[in-house]
Amino acid sequence: MSVPESSRDSDLPDLAIPGxxxxxxxxxxxxxxxxxxxxILLRLREAGGEIxxxxxxxxxxxxxxxxxxxxxxxxxxxxxxxxxxRIAETVPGVQVAGARPTLGQIFGKRVIVVGGGAxxxxxxxxxxxxxxxxxxxxxxxxxxxxxxxxxxxxxxxxRAVADLPRAHILVLAGSLMGGEIxxxxxxxxxxxxxxxALNMAGSVSAEADLVVSDPVQAGTMAVMAIADTARFDLDKxxxxxx
Amino acid sequence: MSVPESSRDSDLPDLAIPGxxxxxxxxxxxxxxxxxxxxILLRLREAGGEIxxxxxxxxxxxxxxxxxxxxxxxxxxxxxxxxxxRIAETVPGVQVAGARPTLGQIFGKRVIVVGGGAxxxxxxxxxxxxxxxxxxxxxxxxxxxxxxxxxxxxxxxxRAVADLPRAHILVLAGSLMGGEIxxxxxxxxxxxxxxxALNMAGSVSAEADLVVSDPVQAGTMAVMAIADTARFDLDKxxxxxx
Numbered sequence: 312m313s314v315p316e317s318s319r320d321s322d323l324p325d326l327a328i329p330g331x332x333x334x335x336x337x338x339x340x341x342x343x344x345x346x347x348x349x350x351i352l353l354r355l356r357e358a359g360g361e362i363x364x365x366x367x368x369x370x371x372x373x374x375x376x377x378x379x380x381x382x383x384x385x386x387x388x389x390x391x392x393x394x395x396x397r398i399a400e401t402v403p404g405v406q407v408a409g410a411r412p413t414l415g416q417i418f419g420k421r422v423i424v425v426g427g428g429a430x431x432x433x434x435x436x437x438x439x440x441x442x443x444x445x446x447x448x449x450x451x452x453x454x455x456x457x458x459x460x461x462x463x464x465x466x467x468x469x470r471a472v473a474d475l476p477r478a479h480i481l482v483l484a485g486s487l488m489g490g491e492i493x494x495x496x497x498x499x500x501x502x503x504x505x506x507x508a509l510n511m512a513g514s515v516s517a518e519a520d521l522v523v524s525d526p527v528q529a530g531t532m533a534v535m536a537i538a539d540t541a542r543f544d545l546d547k548x549x550x551x552x553x
Numbered sequence: 554m555s556v557p558e559s560s561r562d563s564d565l566p567d568l569a570i571p572g573x574x575x576x577x578x579x580x581x582x583x584x585x586x587x588x589x590x591x592x593i594l595l596r597l598r599e600a601g602g603e604i605x606x607x608x609x610x611x612x613x614x615x616x617x618x619x620x621x622x623x624x625x626x627x628x629x630x631x632x633x634x635x636x637x638x639r640i641a642e643t644v645p646g647v648q649v650a651g652a653r654p655t656l657g658q659i660f661g662k663r664v665i666v667v668g669g670g671a672x673x674x675x676x677x678x679x680x681x682x683x684x685x686x687x688x689x690x691x692x693x694x695x696x697x698x699x700x701x702x703x704x705x706x707x708x709x710x711x712r713a714v715a716d717l718p719r720a721h722i723l724v725l726a727g728s729l730m731g732g733e734i735x736x737x738x739x740x741x742x743x744x745x746x747x748x749x750a751l752n753m754a755g756s757v758s759a760e761a762d763l764v765v766s767d768p769v770q771a772g773t774m775a776v777m778a779i780a781d782t783a784r785f786d787l788d789k790x791x792x793x794x795x
Contacts, residue, residue, distance in 0.1 A: 373745075431685075439677060456681050456695060468659050
């Protein structure tokens, strides 16, 4: 399903993460039970499209007929939404096809904040306020949080950040993190997602790219680190503590 | 790709949204350029699996060879991860296949908060703190935010909430919202995602399921409304203002 680099539209920012490629378009299909996802993908591929994401939902729109049972949201490279829509609507079972903005065009890069509720909330305060200032200047940064307790739960969440589309940076907001969480941080950094940690007990802060004592400051710095509208170079600050 | 209801594993909670179905398993595949996503999907389907989500990433793990260029994260119904992994790793180009938890098992239901930075941050404060209390009792609720300005931007974000996997409720945090945003709220509610609004100027609050003056309270109530661990019935409170 790979397509020559040259055929890609370079007008749109790439908000898929980590790195590489350019998102082009998204379509939403509302279908009956008969619609075959594989058939849809085959036809889109024949037209030169490369699948980036697929999400399926049960159809719940009250105004549509009982025949429509499923929704497919498909994001593609190398194919414009109008062409993709026209191709998809020829597949049996596809009742409604329409162009959509990609989730990256709406929600942009994601700052992920994981840890204890009190501290997650303070990091979010800093990150949301700072992202507001950058979004006003054309950035698209969203702040996503998860309040969790326990080494295993937090380690699993850190590992899962690698699977979150558009996750650009992780902030660990807690008072004691180590062991399996530290291992998970190492794995996450290895795939290229930087980690900011509060100044806390445990081994995790030694593995983080940046350690920040004030949670509001930690959220602010995390946003600055990924904003194209900010002058803040994580590479120059790696290993520092504030 | 539909499979009889009876064959589905009912042990796992359904965290796909809105409504219906049960997520079973997730696998991650690390592949060369030669791996064909459609071939992978065909083989998983032959074994009885139904695709729920697919996310693709460029491979960025520093320790793996240059041959591995792409990562496919696939969530499936009706097929356990071990079987899916074994099937996928027989496809040419798949170098590494492994079982993963689904994103729903880690991040659970999502509260989405959209609006102006100052108010989004206060709603997040309430929602994160309240979600912490429910997550300690076995819930999985995450709080995701987006600070935005402008009728068009906010309306587009409200519409896109319908496409966000596991989005369970939206909180609109602002001081003036109407026009296209109000239309978008109507559309979102039609597919079954409830909307909480701050007590604000504009027509949006008349369309919301619940209007709350204090942003921290709005965040708290939004979490209570979707937590299985809370006694809070949005149906009983619909149209009220607090």
